[in-house]
Amino acid sequence: MASRLTFNGRLSAAGALVAVLVFVVLGQVVGEYDVSLLTVAFIYGISAVSLDLVWGYVGAPDLGHGLWFGIGALTVGAMTTTTDSTGLVISVQDEPWRYAVALLLGIAIAAAVAGVVGRFAFSAKGSPFYIAVVTLALTTAATTLYSQFPTVTGGENGLFGFNPLTITTRAWYYLTLAALVLVTAGALILVRSDVGLLLRAVRDNEVRTRYLGYNVENVKTVTFMGGAGLAAFAGGLMALATGLVAADLFTFLFATQMMVWVAVGGRATIIGPVIGAIGLQLLGARLSGSFPTQWSLIQGLLFVLVVVFTPSGILPPLTRAFGRLLRRDARADEREIVPETTAPPPLPDKSPVISVSGLEFGYGSLQVLRGVDLKVQRGELLCVVGPNGAGKSTLVSVLADGNLSARGTVHYDLGAHTVDRRPPAHRLARRGVSRKFQSPQLFESLSAAETVLLARKAGRLPSFWRRSRRIPTSPAVLDVLEAMGLQGRDHEKSTSLAHGLKQGLEIAASVASRPQVLLLDEPTAGLTHNERAVVGTVLQRLARGGMTIILIEHDLDFVNRIADRVVVLHEGRIIEDGTPAEVSNSDVVREAYLGTVA
Known part of the structure; x- marks a missing residue:
């Protein structure tokens, strides 16, 4: 019964499969520039999913999500390059084990730091928006510190030239597409599962969730750690695919872009943020060349319009409209209460209670x-x-x-x-x-x-x-x-x-x-x-x-x-x-x- 697919589920799966097939074909017909552009867009899609889990499902507005992305990228760069005292890259160590270890280490570091931050930020006595203040402060500090340790970070120049040359641009395209599909599918399984209900309950009403027996602070911290680790994975992929790490990845501007992707696509939808990230990345590549100073203003205006007129983002209204057009009953996928078949355990007879x-x-x-x-x-x-x-x-x-x-x-x-x-x-x-x-x-x-x-x-x-x-x-x-x-x-x-x-x-x-x-x-x-x-x-x-x-x-x-x-x-x-x-x-x-x- 639990594995039964409804019409809506089959329709969603079919739509996702068509989208994947379209991108598979595009990888063969578009030029090198567009392949590189889409590769970065797929990586951004993974980072958008990571933020949606944190912001969309447990309601934690992480204003420094770029920090976790940057940690993943920097770990890969630092483990595969050697710099001089000024931060200039003088050699690259391209052994395969270094890339694998660096990717895993970046995920572990980001998750561990996020765990420490979450432990103090998600206090039962703290404000729900305390995490926003803390992550914003961390992003500001990280941007400043990046240039202070050039032997590790490359300083103003960043780290470069360490991507595996044996992997072609088109191979990276398909690797990142596969990673995006796996991450999105895994996230959808998670949020549609029973534990997904717990995440939404924490977002909707922390007090009621706590009195149902759940440790709200632990749920938020673990989700925050998972989102940070997933963002670090995306950052590591970016470093591997492009061979470049710079301070821009740690900035509040980059973290804000992530929030725009999620908000425009639709919070707590998983698919929506992926569409937002890919769509805005492609649109930005076309418009930023002709309107370099106006593109940031356009993104900000789009964010405001979405928040004011469609707070749930673009995807949910489209999904509802499409469902009404097909006149399908969404209740077919709902849960139902049934009598239990086992007798409840007897209550103790001790008094007073x-x-x-x-x-x-x-x-x-x-x-x-x-x-x-x-x-x-x-x-x-x-x-x-x-x-x-x-x-x-x-x-x-x-x-x-x-x-x-x-x-x-x-x-x-x-x-x-x-x-x-x-x-x-x-x-x-x-x-x-x-x-x-x-x-x-x-x-x-x-x-x-x-x-x-x-x-x-x-x-x-x-x-x-x-x-x-x-x-x-x-x-x-x-x-x-x-x-x-x-x-x-x-x-x-x-x-x-x-x-x-x-x-x-x-x-x-x-x-x-x-x-x-x-x-x-x-x-x-x-x-x-x-x-x-x-x-x-x-x-x-x-x-x-x-x-x-x-x-x-x-x-x-x-x-x-x-x-x-x-x-x-x-x-x-x-x-x-x-x-x-x-x-x-x-x-x-x-x-x-x-x-x-x-």
Whole structure:
């Protein structure tokens, strides 16, 4: 089932095959100049794919992507040339092993440097655009440093004359074409696989991805390293094919050209950036000769027009228009949710699941939680209520994420995992604590089925090549989907769903990992009375199955209908703890809500 090709898939494959055959024929009929031009264009296509993986799929705007390209080229040049003290090349060592080792070494160096950069730039506390600032600074520094070490880099002259003379220009044409085809095919397999969903999820919503159990920083860093290594491979090919390395490869201008290729072709499409790189390289070769000063302005204007009028690039609108012209149903290639055939493992029967003692938390001088003591039993449906500003959502956030610095102790007894020190959100999610936010936190580019698939993995790395068509799902998730009216809407993107359906999808995603503890922050906010009743029934069913639920809620009538126990939070302290009937009749609670006792 996973290997079945749809009409759209066959059409794309046929189009790609035709394009490759056209280039194969062109290599025999065009002149030497055009062959050299297309060889460079193919190499640029590889570098465009590398940037698309980083910028298009995990949303990291690498403004210094040319640095990785330059490292790959410089490594080849440095290992195959000898220079004098001024940087002038005086000899070339053209042993085949040098080229092979240099190409691999350049990839390794670029990936290692990118790993160090990513480790610090993709901090959980950092801005998403911090990587743009860091890579821009690195590119500026690299351009300056290039001329300071002439014995390694060749200085102002660069390194030259080291390309293997035994390989003809046309042979390089076909070698680089083959490399581009292999890289593009591999990238398409990657982004269409299950792990491709994870990359898009990180781009769309880092916070939600983290609470599904994934280490967002690691995903971005590894992707960043892979993109840098692939760009270095392209740079090494450029050096081998042309026998030239210069400071221009390290400049911000070259990195900007890469971003233009990706943006114009279409981010997160893989094929689009390849078309953008090849098309603009060929167009630039024709126009830059006649309009050398205006070509950069033309590229900049094209970039602005694309961003303003077609932010997704040129390829996606053309693809959609062609699909409408053929009137084919794109749903044939979508994933679908199906009942799982194996019984879920039984939940542990230990109690209590969560023990909180002396929990305090504040934002600067504002103290939100003031010594909260709480025990929650296995299979209990506990509702936390209280007036606005009481600290309810903050309590859920502290329970779900150990990165929030709080005083006091929180002990989780999760069967195989006993946790005394609060771990980060992704680790806690892997151990069985799931969270739903007050406002739906979903993924713009993922369908309902794809969202459930990622949630079901519970932080485990999906396949790099397999594209799951059928997603086995637990009865609890199917109950939520059916109750909330989401059954049969597996293919729909979250942005197209009504508010109530988004709430239902996030509840389903929170349940999909089979958590032991489910933290829900106002899951019925904005729902109708009937929808609230449906959610209440589903939550009671989950609790009877052994799942522990902590629910933040404002609707006291709803709470009284479904809760096993109610805790009232006021000014950061628990002022009442008991059954719904006991809490409803409490004078302390009425005073906290109304400011007076009737």
